[in-house]
Amino acid sequence: MSGVEDMISQAEADLGLGEPNKIQDWYRDRNGSAFSGNFPWCDASITYWAWHSGNQDAVTFGGDFALTTAHAHKFKTKGQWHVDVAGIQRGDIVFFDWGGTDVKSAIDHVGLVTGASGSTIYTIEGNYNDVCDRHARHADMIAGYGRPAYVHSTGHRTGFVAFPGRSFFVMGRRSPVIAAMHDRLVEVGCNHYETQTNKDRWGTGDVRSYSAWQIKNGFHGTAAGQDADGTPGKKTWDLLKVPRT
Amino acid sequence: MTENDSAALRPPTPRDAPGYALEPDDEVSQEEQARLLVEPSFDHEVGDEDELLRDEFGPPDEAGYYGRGGPAPEGTAEPASKSGPR
Numbered sequence: 305m306s307g308v309e310d311m312i313s314q315a316e317a318d319l320g321l322g323e324p325n326k327i328q329d330w331y332r333d334r335n336g337s338a339f340s341g342n343f344p345w346c347d348a349s350i351t352y353w354a355w356h357s358g359n360q361d362a363v364t365f366g367g368d369f370a371l372t373t374a375h376a377h378k379f380k381t382k383g384q385w386h387v388d389v390a391g392i393q394r395g396d397i398v399f400f401d402w403g404g405t406d407v408k409s410a411i412d413h414v415g416l417v418t419g420a421s422g423s424t425i426y427t428i429e430g431n432y433n434d435v436c437d438r439h440a441r442h443a444d445m446i447a448g449y450g451r452p453a454y455v456h457s458t459g460h461r462t463g464f465v466a467f468p469g470r471s472f473f474v475m476g477r478r479s480p481v482i483a484a485m486h487d488r489l490v491e492v493g494c495n496h497y498e499t500q501t502n503k504d505r506w507g508t509g510d511v512r513s514y515s516a517w518q519i520k521n522g523f524h525g526t527a528a529g530q531d532a533d534g535t536p537g538k539k540t541w542d543l544l545k546v547p548r549t
Numbered sequence: 550m551t552e553n554d555s556a557a558l559r560p561p562t563p564r565d566a567p568g569y570a571l572e573p574d575d576e577v578s579q580e581e582q583a584r585l586l587v588e589p590s591f592d593h594e595v596g597d598e599d600e601l602l603r604d605e606f607g608p609p610d611e612a613g614y615y616g617r618g619g620p621a622p623e624g625t626a627e628p629a630s631k632s633g634p635r
Contacts, residue, residue, distance in 0.1 A: 316616070
C-alpha cells in the first residue's frame, strides 16, 4: 500500500503516543546508538509513518530523517519545497519556524498536514509537548513545506477511514476516500446521486446523499450550517463505516 | 541499507553549531543529525486551538484527543452546527 491516505492513517494510529516510544526505538535500531535516550522525535515520526505506509520514496526519498533542517533541505534539492502557504494541502510535510522566517536553518519542528481552511492548517505532529497529537497552526509559524509525490497503490486494506475533518469536504476535491464514501452511501440506501461517474470527486450528489444519511441518523435541517446540510461530521461519518480502499 | 545508512558510514564532516547553512549537495549523516537535534520549544499554540480542532473534528475523546478512531462520544453533534441531534 501507499498513498497520502495511507500516510495519514498511519499517523492517526499514533495519536496519543507518549515517550519513550516505538518510533524512537525503531529509528535507533536503524540508525545507531547516536540516537540514544529520549531524543527529539518529530521528524523521526514522519520517517516512521512514511516507511510503515509504503511512502518512503515519496516522503523521505528512501532515507531516514530525524533532523528537520536536513529533511527540508532534501525537499529543496528535489524541487519539492514550497513557501506559498496558501497552497498547502493534505499530505504535505510542513516545517515550522516559531520565529516566522523561511530560512531552513531556523526550522524548529515538523508535522503532517491533514487539512487546511483559510489561514489555519491542521496537522498531526509527533513530539509536541512530548506526545503525538493533532494541532491547528497558522501561516505565520510556517517556514515552508515539502510536497511528497505520493503514489496511490491499489491493494487490500483493512479497517475504516477516520473522520478526515470538516475542511476535507470541499467542492471538486478528488480522493479515494470520497469514492469509498460514495459506495457506502449507495449501500445504506442514501443514493441521491444523478450519476455514478467521478465517484472520487466531492460534488452536489455527495452533499444530497450525505444529507440523507444525516437525516436517517436523526439530524435535521438541510440548510447550510444545519445538522443535515450534507457536510459530514464525525458522528455520522463513524456510523457510515467508510472502508479504507 | 538505506541512503542514509550508507551516509552514516562516512566520518562526520566538521560543521558549525545548529544553524549552519546547507550547501546544495550536502548529505547529513545520521551521526550529525543526532548531534544537531534539539528539543522543540512547546509554547507556540494557537490561542483558539481547541475551538478550531473541535470545529474540524468534533469533540475530543475521553482522553482529550481529537479525531481518533472509534465512535464519536454519545450526543456528539455534527460539526456543522454543534447542536446535536434534535
